[in-house]
Amino acid sequence: MDAQSHSEIGQYVPVVMLFLLAVLITGGMLLGSVLLGQRGRRSKIKDTAYECGMIPVGRGGARLSVKFYLVAMLFILFDIEVVFLYPWAVVYRELLAQPATANVIFFAMLSFLGVLLVGYVYALKRKAFDWRS
Amino acid sequence: MAWFNQLDPTTQFVLLSAAKVVPVAMILLGLVAYTVLAERKICAAMQDRIGPNRAGPFGIWQPISDAVKAFFKEDFTPDHVRKVYFWLAPAIVMIPALLTIAVIPFGSQLGQQKMVIADLNVGVLYTFGIVSLGVYGIVLAGYAANSKYPFMGGIRASAQMISYEIAMGMSVIPVFLIVGDLNLSRVVGSQAGTVAWLPVLPNWTVFQSPMLALSFAIFLVAAFAETNRLPFDLPEAEQELAGGYNIEYSSIKFALFFMGEYANMIAASAMMVTLFFGGWTLPLFGLDAPATTLFGGLLHIGIFVGKVLVMLVIFIWVRWMWPRFRYDQLMDLGWKRMLPVALANIVVTAAWLWLRA
Numbered sequence: 001m002d003a004q005s006h007s008e009i010g011q012y013v014p015v016v017m018l019f020l021l022a023v024l025i026t027g028g029m030l031l032g033s034v035l036l037g038q039r040g041r042r043s044k045i046k047d048t049a050y051e052c053g054m055i056p057v058g059r060g061g062a063r064l065s066v067k068f069y070l071v072a073m074l075f076i077l078f079d080i081e082v083v084f085l086y087p088w089a090v091v092y093r094e095l096l097a098q099p100a101t102a103n104v105i106f107f108a109m110l111s112f113l114g115v116l117l118v119g120y121v122y123a124l125k126r127k128a129f130d131w132r133s
Numbered sequence: 134m135a136w137f138n139q140l141d142p143t144t145q146f147v148l149l150s151a152a153k154v155v156p157v158a159m160i161l162l163g164l165v166a167y168t169v170l171a172e173r174k175i176c177a178a179m180q181d182r183i184g185p186n187r188a189g190p191f192g193i194w195q196p197i198s199d200a201v202k203a204f205f206k207e208d209f210t211p212d213h214v215r216k217v218y219f220w221l222a223p224a225i226v227m228i229p230a231l232l233t234i235a236v237i238p239f240g241s242q243l244g245q246q247k248m249v250i251a252d253l254n255v256g257v258l259y260t261f262g263i264v265s266l267g268v269y270g271i272v273l274a275g276y277a278a279n280s281k282y283p284f285m286g287g288i289r290a291s292a293q294m295i296s297y298e299i300a301m302g303m304s305v306i307p308v309f310l311i312v313g314d315l316n317l318s319r320v321v322g323s324q325a326g327t328v329a330w331l332p333v334l335p336n337w338t339v340f341q342s343p344m345l346a347l348s349f350a351i352f353l354v355a356a357f358a359e360t361n362r363l364p365f366d367l368p369e370a371e372q373e374l375a376g377g378y379n380i381e382y383s384s385i386k387f388a389l390f391f392m393g394e395y396a397n398m399i400a401a402s403a404m405m406v407t408l409f410f411g412g413w414t415l416p417l418f419g420l421d422a423p424a425t426t427l428f429g430g431l432l433h434i435g436i437f438v439g440k441v442l443v444m445l446v447i448f449i450w451v452r453w454m455w456p457r458f459r460y461d462q463l464m465d466l467g468w469k470r471m472l473p474v475a476l477a478n479i480v481v482t483a484a485w486l487w488l489r490a
Contacts (some may be wrong), residue, residue: 015251033208039207089310093310121475
C-alpha cells in the first residue's frame with residue numbers, strides 16, 4: 001500500500017465514504033417515502049398523540065423520576081474511568097516486560113481503581129443505584 | 134487492470150475503498166432485511182406457527198414486499214410533534230448503525246486488499262464511540278414525539294443504554310490487556326492456532342482463560358441491553374408503552390428504527406465474533422493465516438458471515454425464550470452486578486499478568 005493509506009488521517013477516508021453512503025441511503029429512504037407515500041386526510045383526532053385511544057391530558061413531556069438524572073451523572077463518572085483504562089490496557093504488557101516499569105504500571109492503575117472503588121461504594125451506600133427507594 | 138495501475142496512489146486508494154464500502158453496506162442492508170425474516174420464521178417455529186409463507190417459497194420475498202409496503206404507506210407527521218427532530222431521529226438511529234461495521238475485519242485478504250473498510254489503529258474505541266451516538270436518535274425520537282409514551286420510552290432507553298455501555302466498555306479491557314492492541318485486525322491475528330491448555334480447541338479469546346470467558350459473558354449481556362432486545366426491551370415494552378419511542382412514527386420512518394435495531398444487532402454479533410470467536414479464522418486446513426488465493430479470501434469472508442449468522446440466531450433465540458426484566462432489576466443488574474464483576478475481572482487479569490511477568 002501507499003503512503004496515503006498509512007497516514008493517520010488517510011485511514012479515515014473510507015469511514016467518511018461509508019458515512020456519506022449511509023446518509024445517502026437514509027436520506028433516500030426518507031425522501032422516497034415522501035414521494036411514494038399515500039396522501040391521507042388530516043383530522044383533529046388523527047393529529048392527537050397516541051395514548052391507546054384516550055384523549056390526551058396535559059402536556060407531552062411527563063415529569064421524570066430524579067433517578068434518571070442520577071444515572072446520567074454516574075454514567076459520565078464511570079465512562080471517563082473506562083476511557084482512562086483503554087490506553088493503560090494497550091501498553092500494559094509492554095511495560096510489564098521491562099523490570100523498571102513493571103510494578104509502576106500495575107500499582108498505578110490499582111490505586112486509580114481503588115479511588116474509584118471508594119466512590120462506587122459511597123454511591124452504593126447512599127442508595128444511588130437503588131431504583132425502588 | 135493496466136489503467137488502474139496508471140492512476141496515482143490516492144485515487145487508487147479511494148477507488149478500492151469505494152469498492153469495499155458499497156458492497157459491504159448493501160450486504161449489511163440485505164442481511165438486515167433477511168434477519169427480520171429469520172426472526173419471524175424462528176419465532177413462528179418456536180410458537181408452533183408457520184410464519185410468513187405467502188410471498189414466494191418459505192416467504193423469501195417477504196422483506197421486499199414489506200419494504201415496498203413501507204414506502205407506499207402514508208408518511209404521517211402528527212401536528213403535535215417537533216418537526217425537525219421528528220425527521221432527524223430515524224436518520225440518527227440508522228446512520229451510526231451502518232457506520233459501526235467500518236472497523237470490523239470481515240475477511241482476511243482478497244488479492245492484496247485487506248478485507249476491512251478502515252483498518253483504524255483505534256479500532257474498538259471507534260466502535261464504542263459510534264455505538265454511543267445511537268442513543269441520541271432514540272432519545273430524540275422520544276423527545277420529538279412530544280407525547281407521553283414515546284417520551285418515557287426514549288428516557289428509559291437512554292438510561293438503559295448508558296448503564297450497560299459502562300459494563301460493555303469494561304468487559305473488553307481484559308482482552309486488550311492480553312492482546313495489547315486496539316486494532317481489530319491484530320486482535321483477530323492473535324487468535325490463530327489452538328489454545329495452550331487443550332490443543333483441540335481453537336485459540337479464540339473465549340477459550341483462552343476463565344477471565345476472558347467472563348469478559349464474553351458480560352459483553353453478551355451488555356450487547357442485548359445495548360440493542361434493546363428482549364430480555365432488555367423495556368424501551369419498547371409493547372404491553373406498557375405500546376411500542377415506546379416509535380409510536381408516533383409511520384411508514385419508512387418506523388421501518389428505519391426497526392432496521393437500525395437489526396443493523397445494531399448485526400454489528401454487535403460481528404463485534405463478538407471478532408473479539409471473542411476468532412473473526413474469520415478457523416483452526417483447520419491452515420485457515421488461520423491470511424488467504425493467498427482468491428478462493429481462500431472468499432472462504433474467509435464466508436466463515437466470518439457464518440459465525441455472525443450463528444450469533445444472530447442466538448440473539449433471536451433468546452428473544453423468544455425469556456420474559457422481560459422489570460426496570461429496577463435491569464438497573465440492579467447493570468450497576469450492582471455487572472459493573473463490579475467487570476471491574477474485578479480487569480484487576481484479576483492484570484494481577485495474573487503481573488504475577489507471571
